[in-house]
Amino acid sequence: MRKALVVIVIVGMFAWAVYDFAIKSDESADSDRDYTVEEGVSTAADSTGEDDGDTTEKVGLEIGNVAPDFELNTLEGETVNLSDYRGEKVMLNFWATWCPPCRAEVPDMQRFFEDKDVTILAVNLTSTESSEKVVTDFVEDYGMTFDVLLDENTQVASQYQIQPIPTSFLINSDGTIHNKAFGALNYEMMIQEYEKMH
Amino acid sequence: MASFSVLIPIAILASSFMIGAVLFYILSPLEKAEKKEQLDAAISLLVNFVIYFWIGKILLNIVTFLHHPLTVLAYPGQSSAFYLAVLLSMIHIGVKKWLQKIDIQKMLHTFLYVFLFASFTYEFIQLIRTENHGNWNYLYLGLLFVLIMFVLFLEKHINKQTLIYSVFTCWSFGQLLLSIWMPYTTVFGYMMAPWFLSLLFIIGVVLLFISLRNRASS
Numbered sequence: 184m185r186k187a188l189v190v191i192v193i194v195g196m197f198a199w200a201v202y203d204f205a206i207k208s209d210e211s212a213d214s215d216r217d218y219t220v221e222e223g224v225s226t227a228a229d230s231t232g233e234d235d236g237d238t239t240e241k242v243g244l245e246i247g248n249v250a251p252d253f254e255l256n257t258l259e260g261e262t263v264n265l266s267d268y269r270g271e272k273v274m275l276n277f278w279a280t281w282c283p284p285c286r287a288e289v290p291d292m293q294r295f296f297e298d299k300d301v302t303i304l305a306v307n308l309t310s311t312e313s314s315e316k317v318v319t320d321f322v323e324d325y326g327m328t329f330d331v332l333l334d335e336n337t338q339v340a341s342q343y344q345i346q347p348i349p350t351s352f353l354i355n356s357d358g359t360i361h362n363k364a365f366g367a368l369n370y371e372m373m374i375q376e377y378e379k380m381h
Numbered sequence: 382m383a384s385f386s387v388l389i390p391i392a393i394l395a396s397s398f399m400i401g402a403v404l405f406y407i408l409s410p411l412e413k414a415e416k417k418e419q420l421d422a423a424i425s426l427l428v429n430f431v432i433y434f435w436i437g438k439i440l441l442n443i444v445t446f447l448h449h450p451l452t453v454l455a456y457p458g459q460s461s462a463f464y465l466a467v468l469l470s471m472i473h474i475g476v477k478k479w480l481q482k483i484d485i486q487k488m489l490h491t492f493l494y495v496f497l498f499a500s501f502t503y504e505f506i507q508l509i510r511t512e513n514h515g516n517w518n519y520l521y522l523g524l525l526f527v528l529i530m531f532v533l534f535l536e537k538h539i540n541k542q543t544l545i546y547s548v549f550t551c552w553s554f555g556q557l558l559l560s561i562w563m564p565y566t567t568v569f570g571y572m573m574a575p576w577f578l579s580l581l582f583i584i585g586v587v588l589l590f591i592s593l594r595n596r597a598s599s
Contacts, residue, residue: 185407190533196505197526203508204519246512283449287456369457371565371572378564379515 240359244344249358250275253339255306255332258322263304263332266358271302272380273354274373277334277345279308280321284367285349289325291370296329299377303329308348310337355381393506394569398427401499405491408533419491422483426492430470434458437465463571489545497532497548501525503569517563524555542592550585553578 242249252266278285296303353361361380438458446453504522557578559566
């Protein structure tokens, strides 16, 4: 009797998974037909989560929302916007040199950047650093070749409601948030998320 | 909210193993006292595994650990620490068997139940809670479903040792195929490399062959 009940529950769970798979396959086929990428819809001012009047996509910080746009300078002094990277898979990482898990995460991020076709935007919380030189030295010491952005007055960190660091937003090539990770991701976690991104 | 989200994966892992243990207790034909004894042994095996995993994590990053211990401790462990924990657990079981003459077959049988049900529960929860999961989750869930049904329906018809080794061999072969066809495969979130799964598969085939040969000769 107990065994029969367990078998029924397990079969039920598996049947649900098969049904879910079938539904997902249908949705995927539909979206492949209708899919369009909305260009230039997200601005920092849109980050309230309100529907954008001209698009069907919602700007916000939840999974599936379009990641709010921002503008920051890189360590080399170049100005970049998040929206510049539409069409690319982006890992947006918030970090600081004094944070132990961030230090541990950097070598894996570098390896991830070298192995996969991904853009990494490492937003440094510069106002929490003792000086900008600390960041420059750190980048050289760790051999970081991906873009390091300087959030000098933590405006972007506030916009993204960053609490713990490191925090990473994995952003699909259409600008939507695939996943958020509070705390450090290791190389394998990055690969797993990358393979699920579109 | 953020710290809560860090605790969720740990809670899912712990509850999956709890469900695995409860289902073993419900389904096992053993006497109550023996079931409890076997469960205690399986839990002790799991606790040892976690300890070995942390030791592996530290040993594999010993230089960093000596300079910045928090950097290693606060960072999630990679599959290399998982492999080392598997190796150390196997050595632990071997030493225990040598010293105390424990019944490995009974222990593996309990572990098989707990592992299969815990894995099935864990992967099912992942399907429910995450929107963005790939086809891998469904395929691995399918493999676990087939193996669970195999165990539940054929347990009384197959020798216990043959059952354990054949399920282990099928699981490692299924996982090996997934690691080749899909971008990756995991066990409780830890990525498994094809070389590791191939090694497990070879060990499974050898053990199964020995088990069948012993039965044929006895």
